[in-house]
Amino acid sequence: MKASLKSALTLTALFFISACGAEKPTDSTWRKLALQNTVLLTLPHGKVVIELAPQFSPKHVAQFSQLTQQGFYDQTKFYRVIDGFVAQAGPKDGSKKDRSVPLLVMEAEWQTDKSWSYTQVQEKDLFAEKTGFKDSFAVAYQADNDDGLGKAWLTHCPGTVAMARNNEADSASSHFYFVIGQAPRYLDRIMTIFGRVVYGMQHIQAIQRTEAMQGDYAVDHRDFTKIVSMQLMSDVAKADQIHIEVENTESTAFGERLVKRRAREGDFFYKKPPPVLDVCQIPIRSRRIK
């Protein structure tokens, strides 16, 4: 019984690696984040680091980085914070300074061809044909045809950072949100995700909720959580920089972790769960380095 389980796992592992195309798993388990590609968000109660995703959403990242460098977000508030859903911030202070920020064209999905590869996690996910990771970001994939053309997109998970917008598709500019609850995957492909939290997610979870439940005391807007400062890490004084490495989701070690996570072989699992993985329920590890 145990032997047959083991060989089934090996098969899964092989399938796994061969199915995911051209990019060879590397042996470097960790990937260092470039300082100009991370953001330090200082909240009154703690520090948060965001990894930006210019490879997926270049224009959103460029605009967000520029606004960050201008001090645009400093002292703005999280004005729409719904428990289990999102914490949204931006200038909603009467200054109307957001009106002068250019609107962005949606970057919520992209075309792929045969050369595109990712680390596959799950087929027949509830919301997508396939899910997986690319550069430590959760992605979903859908084939367009048998010629290897398809679409891929970053998928909403807890810790996702995305740009808010009005009803029109291309209406995002500066207001943004963190996902703080169960993955709102129905927002995939219609909102531009441009980053993810890699440090201090507990402080994002502790942001003051702005909407009280019916019958409860209203939340005073003076209690809304303020952004003390938002800076590109490369602009932060050296002594205050937070250097982060994240798990390399293209590594052999990560692939092995997925296989283990799916199989749940430990004694604790006296009855095995279904051998499936929710891409948003796989923590991508970070570590702090000097």
Next chain:
Amino acid sequence: MKASLKSALTLTALFFISACGAEKPTDSTWRKLALQNTVLLTLPHGKVVIELAPQFSPKHVAQFSQLTQQGFYDQTKFYRVIDGFVAQAGPKDGSKKDRSVPLLVMEAEWQTDKSWSYTQVQEKDLFAEKTGFKDSFAVAYQADNDDGLGKAWLTHCPGTVAMARNNEADSASSHFYFVIGQAPRYLDRIMTIFGRVVYGMQHIQAIQRTEAMQGDYAVDHRDFTKIVSMQLMSDVAKADQIHIEVENTESTAFGERLVKRRAREGDFFYKKPPPVLDVCQIPIRSRRIK
């Protein structure tokens, strides 16, 4: 186009109600929670209310209620709090008072027959044949055969309260956890869920994490969040009681809400998401009453 969409929705709604069996949807949108069936958890930073589930896990609820009435949990700490996963509490203070608490036999799923009904949410969910709600609790269902026999279980979602255990199935007694991140559905059927948070979930999210990431400062155990007190609401002084009503998931109004949530007809959804629902991503509303 709009007309055909509407009739499709009506069909879905009819299917919905007829598919879910004997229990008639009522017209009462809200259900008042009995005071002896709710628990007031006072944390240093806020108040939390838990709805217990004696109809699903009678022995776990009985033991938890008894321990609560004995003041067993007062001054104990959340000693295992992992961001995006769980916040676990119990006496881990050297007192060893947990050793005298009887072990509980697992109550993680139950047999159903044709007479069992629930409000169905989704077929072919990633982790289960079917998902839905019963008495405002998220449930999953699996048919055993064509004769209408099956199994149902409470499913792990954010806000779920369940009893912790050792490796052995029937080893739970007093330590318990809240789910604070993306639903760990792989714990379904092997852990006994016995309640859910109906008020103050933001305070559960703000519990001090106990595990620091690699390379970061260790968290001092003196900073771990303490339970100030845990009481059955029926034992709380009248002036301090929190009375809660929750959405009646057997109501017509709730069924209609599900249909709308699946269809996403608003202008904001300029491109429609897949018409599926994650049972853990449907907030069950609470409201506070006098």
